[in-house]
Amino acid sequence: MAGALTALRLGGLLARRIALLAALLALVFAVVEALPGDAADATADRGESAADVARRRVLLGLDQPVAVRFLRWMAGLPTGDLGVSARGERVWSLLAGPLPNTLLLGGLALAITVAVSLTLGSWAALRPGSVTDRVISASATAVLALPEFVIAVALVLVFALWAGLLPAATLAGPDGTPSSWTMLVLPVLALAIPQIGWNARIVRGALADEARAPHVRAAVLDGLRPSRVLTHHLLPGALPAIVTGAATSTGMLLGGAVAVETIFSYPGVGALLAGAVADRDTPVIAGVVALTGLVITCVLLVADLIRSWAAGGRP
Numbered sequence: 001m002a003g004a005l006t007a008l009r010l011g012g013l014l015a016r017r018i019a020l021l022a023a024l025l026a027l028v029f030a031v032v033e034a035l036p037g038d039a040a041d042a043t044a045d046r047g048e049s050a051a052d053v054a055r056r057r058v059l060l061g062l063d064q065p066v067a068v069r070f071l072r073w074m075a076g077l078p079t080g081d082l083g084v085s086a087r088g089e090r091v092w093s094l095l096a097g098p099l100p101n102t103l104l105l106g107g108l109a110l111a112i113t114v115a116v117s118l119t120l121g122s123w124a125a126l127r128p129g130s131v132t133d134r135v136i137s138a139s140a141t142a143v144l145a146l147p148e149f150v151i152a153v154a155l156v157l158v159f160a161l162w163a164g165l166l167p168a169a170t171l172a173g174p175d176g177t178p179s180s181w182t183m184l185v186l187p188v189l190a191l192a193i194p195q196i197g198w199n200a201r202i203v204r205g206a207l208a209d210e211a212r213a214p215h216v217r218a219a220v221l222d223g224l225r226p227s228r229v230l231t232h233h234l235l236p237g238a239l240p241a242i243v244t245g246a247a248t249s250t251g252m253l254l255g256g257a258v259a260v261e262t263i264f265s266y267p268g269v270g271a272l273l274a275g276a277v278a279d280r281d282t283p284v285i286a287g288v289v290a291l292t293g294l295v296i297t298c299v300l301l302v303a304d305l306i307r308s309w310a311a312g313g314r315p
Contacts, residue, residue, distance in 0.1 A: 010304055017300060021293040022074070025286050029070040032282045038062050039086035039280045060086060073283060077290065083283035085276075091287040094272060097176040099291060102261070102268035104177075106253045108184065109191035113253075114246050116196045121203025125234070126226050128208065136200065144197035148256040152190035152263045159186060172267040187264045191256050195249040202245035206238035213237060240307040247303035251296045 040057035061069055073083050082091035124136040143151070160168035166185050173179035207230075210216060216233045224232075235242075261270030269288050276284035 010301070010308070013304055014297070014301060017297045021290070021297065024293065025074070025289060026070055028286050028289055029066050029073075029282055032277075032280055032285060033066040035280055037280060039282070042279045042281075043086045069282070073286060082287035082290065085284050086279050086281040091283050094284060095269065095287055095291065098267055098269045098272050099288075101177060101266065102254070102257050102270070102292075103295065105184065105187055105191065105257055105261070105266065105268060106250070108188045109195070109253050110246070110250060112188060112192045113195040113199055113249055116192070117199035117203055117245075118242070120196070120200040121207060122230055122235075124200070124204045125207035125211070126230060128211075133204075137204065140197040140200040140204075142197070143193050144201070146194060147259075148190050148194060149259045149263060151193050152186070152260050155186045155190055156263070168264070170264050170266045176267055178267070183264075183266075187260050187266050190260045190263075191253050194256075195252060198252075199242075199245045199249060203238070203242055206241035207234050209241075210234050210237040236310060239310040243303045243306045243310075247300050250299045254292050254296065 038057065039060055040053050040062055044053050044056075057063055061072070064072075076083065080092070082095070085091055085094060120136050120140070124133040127133050156168045159166045167180070167183050168186070170183040170187070171179045178184055211234060213233075216229065216237070219229050219233045257268060258270040258273060260266070261268040262274070269292075273285065273288050275281075276288070
């Protein structure tokens, strides 16, 4: 019975998130429609006649109301059809190369964020009120306040221009991926550092709250080692809050990747998205939003499952 209720609740959460994604996609169509000009004008060649532009407008379906175009595009989404770009290319083909690169960048940044924030947050929580605790908390607050592009510029100045240790730009290999792993270091750090600050504070706060629980105090009074108290009593109870913070960071990492990719000339969706906005290319913009939204929805669903499992196993 409990499993059925959990499945029903998770199903409801998934349905709401899918509805939210659909509303976001509708907003994308509405915002692009509100921009001056349209895809037919933006992609017109120099000297092209007004009649040619008008014919292309009909070919792209821009003579139809935006609601009709949105519903037609949404009808193909369940089958994986993301439509055709304003320049006549399949959106799937355009995204096949850069999207995996962006997901690689975001995935590495998320892994580093989780590992470092868990380490720092746990270290601070085991020494409440100490110099270590104060330094970690102050540093986390400071880096959290810095945008990704500011950190990216600082990293380029220090590690690329001054020290000459790492490349400042990304060169793509024959397969479209970065030609060297060293080209991933600075973009990943630029994305991860602000989220490390955010998640370290979450870990520190969640562990501090859990430390007040009776079973944790009993474990301390029993003389258990701090490391065992952390792994067997503090972290299991704090897991729902920690997982929620990490899942929230997924959206922030993918969103921040657009700015970071531009700074490092990284071959991700950032350049493609910027070009699509300039071209008023709604199918491409909506395709990027749909696929990244799907990734974030899946991560949030996994977080929900972990929270349900942790809540069911708590003492």
